[in-house]
Structures are given as C-alpha cells and as structure tokens.
Amino acid sequence: MGPDTAVRKPSIWEILTSEKYFKWTLLIPLFALLLVFMLYPLFYCLYYSFCQWGMQGKAIFVGLHNYRELLNDTAFMEALARTFEVLAICIVAELLIGLGLALLWNREFRGQNVVRGLALLPLLVAPLVLSLLWNFMLEYDFGAVNQILTAIGLGKVYWWSPNLALYTICFITIWQWFPFSVFVLIAGLRSLPRDVFEAARVDGASNWYTFRRLTLPMLSPLIMIIVVLRAMWLIRLFDPLYGTTRGGVRTELLDWRVYRTAFVYFDIGYGSSMAIFSLFLTIAVCAVMYRELMKALGVIR
C-alpha cells in the first residue's frame, strides 16, 4: 500500500506517538541504555567472577572457586566489617546533625539565604578535592588543625594513626554530607500541615511531645530517603580513601579492596567475585528500605 491509497497504513511515527504506545516509546532510549550499560557489565562481571583470569591469555572457568576463597579471605571480611562501621557512624551522625540544623533553620530569619547558600557548598565540591584538603589540614606537623590545637593548649593529634584514621575518614565524609540531610529535612519540615501543629498546641502538648509524636513520624519518609541514598553512596566510598590513607593504616573499605584486586593486582576473576558480592550486599541492604521509600513516594502500595 502506497501513501495515496484510501486506507493509509499509519506511519511508524504515528504508531509511536499513539495513545497506546506513547508511554513505551518514551522509554526506548532508556531501554537501549540499560541494555548496554547495565546488562552488559552485570553479565560480564558475573561471568568473570566464575573465572580465573589475569587479563592475559584466556579466562579459565573455575566455578565457585572465587566465592569459596572469598568467604575465607580475612582481608576482605575486615574491609566488609569496616564498611558497615563507616555506614553506621556516618548515617547516624548525618541524620542527627541534619535534624538539629533543619529544626534550627526552618524559620524566617535575616540572612537565611546566605546561611543556606554557604551551608550547601561542601555538598557540591568534588569529594576528592575535599579529602586532599582535609589530608593537608590534618597533617601532623604543619597542618592547620594541629597548629590551632597546640595554640589553645591541647596537644597535637596524629589523625592518621591506625586507631584513628578510619574515624578521621568518617569525619571528612560527615563534614561533606551533613548538608544533604539538612536540606532534605528542611524541605520536609516546610511541607508539614500547619493546622495539626496548631491543634496540638491548643491541646497543650509539650514541644518534645509534638516533636516525637507529630514531626518525627511525618518526616519518616524523608529520613528513609536519606538513609537509602546515603547507604548506597557510602558502600561505594572511594575518593576519601584515595585522597588520604590510600587504604593503609586499617582503613581499607569494600570498593577499595575490589579496586586493588582488579586494577592493581590484575586479578580480574577474584575482583569480579568481590564486586558481585558487594553488589548483592548493596541490593540486600537497600531493597528493604527501598520498598519503604517507594511506598513513601506512593509508587507502589
């Protein structure tokens, strides 16, 4: 059938933009991208994880060998435990600081835009640059922090000692990311319905009671968002390690371990199995919270 026949066959464009298919048409680019960028790496990473391969020659299939080795790998398990430690410390600290400052700044005050604008800055500066900066400021001899500590009569602290370095890295991370919690929670506080709070005040509820029984429950979807996103990002913590200890002095975390195995020792097979392990861990940690997040957003019920 040509274009001049009576019953014209709809063009591809017309089909794609028709009521029935339009929503799928819009997703074509995304599907293409997901296929290339998600399925491809996932498939190959999974495949390599069952192989022994050093980038030279052919990959040898060894079945579950890598995974069995992984379970007995103390260095890897230590990195795993440390990652969880960092996760717990950073998320709790960021939420507490965030909640405190959000409650403090959730009002009209002179210079509010300046205060919020400045508080936002660390969030948007490259994590690598900030970790190099903190590494410099926390240097033992001439670092600004130790000099100030000496000046006010406190002793110097060796911030990169094996006992302290991991917490120093947590500190840098919290310093950079607390504004995230602050801003998300301020937005949450602003969206709370006023009348409920007025009713509570009329009924003579105390501030603490109002906070615990009204504010906190209503903020919980946003607290959920913060926990999920931060957990996802913290499991992959890499830049602050590169900028400071480079995984030394007992600060090696999950992704750093994988990076070293795959890209320093070129043990692709073993590195891949670690990466896959780390992926399933992330999904396991996040999936539960994720359902809650989606419920909070009203996507699934």
Added chain:
Amino acid sequence: MLKKALFWFVTVIVLLTVIGPLLWIYITAFKSSGDIFTTELKKLVVFTPTLDNFKRMFTDYPFWFNLGNTAIVSVVSTIFVMLVSLPAAYSFARWNTGGGHLLFITISTRMFPGVVAAIPFFIMFRTFGLLDTHAGIILLYIYFNTSFATFLLYGFFRDVPEELEQAAMVDGYGRMEVFRKVVFPLILPGLAVTTVFCLIWSWNEFFYAFLFTRLTARTVTVLISSFWGSIEVQYGPMAAGAAVAILPTLIAAWFMQRYVIRGLTFGAVKG
C-alpha cells in the same frame, strides 16, 4: 534574647566549620612553599601572597587542557543524559509505566558499586581502544548519571497536574504537542536543577576518570590527585589547581541554593 543569641552562636559555628576549610584552599593557593610548611602559628593567616603556585600550575602542568577535558566531558554527557532521562521520567510519572518496578530497576543502576561496571568496561574499552578517550569517559558518565537524573525528573513531572494535559487534549493537541507546549514549560525549573546536578557530578567524578584516563582525556580531578604522590606532596600547586577547578561548582551552588531544596526531595514533598 538568649534564644536568639544561641541561634546565631550555633549558626556561626556551623558556617565557620563549613567555610573555613574551603577558604583554606584559597589561602594555601596564594602561599609560598615556605609559608605552607612552616609551624609558625601566625603564618597560618599572615603571609605575603604570591602567584607562584598558579604560575607553576599553568606552565608546568597541562592544567587548562585537563580542565577543558572536564568541561567537554561534563557538557556532552549531560546532554545525552537529558535526552534519555526526560522522556523516560515523563513516562514513569504520567503513566506509572511498569508499575514502579521499571523505575526501581532504573535507579538500581545507581546501586551498582562503581567497580562492577568498571571491570567489564575496562576490558571492553581496551578491546575497542576507548581507554583514555573522550568518548569512553563520556559513555561512562552517561551510565553514571542517567538513573539519578531520571529519578530527579520523575519527582518534578509528578507535580504537573494531569488535568492540564487532559484539557489540552480536549483542545485537539496530540501527545507530542501536549508534551512540548504544556508539560515542558512547566518542567523547566526541574530540568534546570537536574542539568546542573549532572554537570556537577560529572565535573567532580574521580573514580572512573582515574581508572579510564591517562593523558589525552585526563580530567582535572585526576590531575589534582596526581600531586598527592607517594614520595612528595605538592600542596601549593594542588591548592592552586583546586581553587580554580572548584570555582564553577561554588558559583553554581550559590545560585542553586533556592532550587536545590526542591531537587533534593525528589518530589516526595511539595517544597
């Protein structure tokens, strides 16, 4: 009165903690190496400013070239990310396509540890000669940003009232026209926020840039990281480089402050 004093006391302390270190980059950038490595307390802030670090940065190292790479890579990848994310987010928000599960799958690419993708891509790029090329790193940044951009835009699209679109349909607009003439103008602020986020994330990215670029496509974060060597650390040029490289993000942060709150809540609340 006491309450107000306490409010400002806490606020000032927090701001000092935030700005102090950032300011330190700029202070250090103008110090001679003698002033950087001194233990004399007053030299922390009292010193003779010098442009030596900047001169060294610009003449001894390919700073402008690497900064240019960062700019190219950020802009090109962001354009592609938007072309993919914008229609997809609209579909998810307007029709809940895939019942939330597709959206979940999309966002879960962001859950991937960076290394899961890095290993296969490294091998693929080696085979196709994409290591240390602009195209290669742009592809990685598209992968890196798409899911999150989709998620952000999804939040903004959800705020567009469906009635507006239906009214336009009654007036005889086709789907494409509804999107172009009704939805798109309403989504512009959200689009702007998402674009700036993508630009900043690509601008700041280190892990992929570090693994996948060496010389021709090296980005500025990798150059700055190279001053932190295992033998000596060149704090002066490092600070000078960082001072220039973070300037665009600082400016963007300042102007975005108002909109960023809206972006950070992903449409979960009406900000």
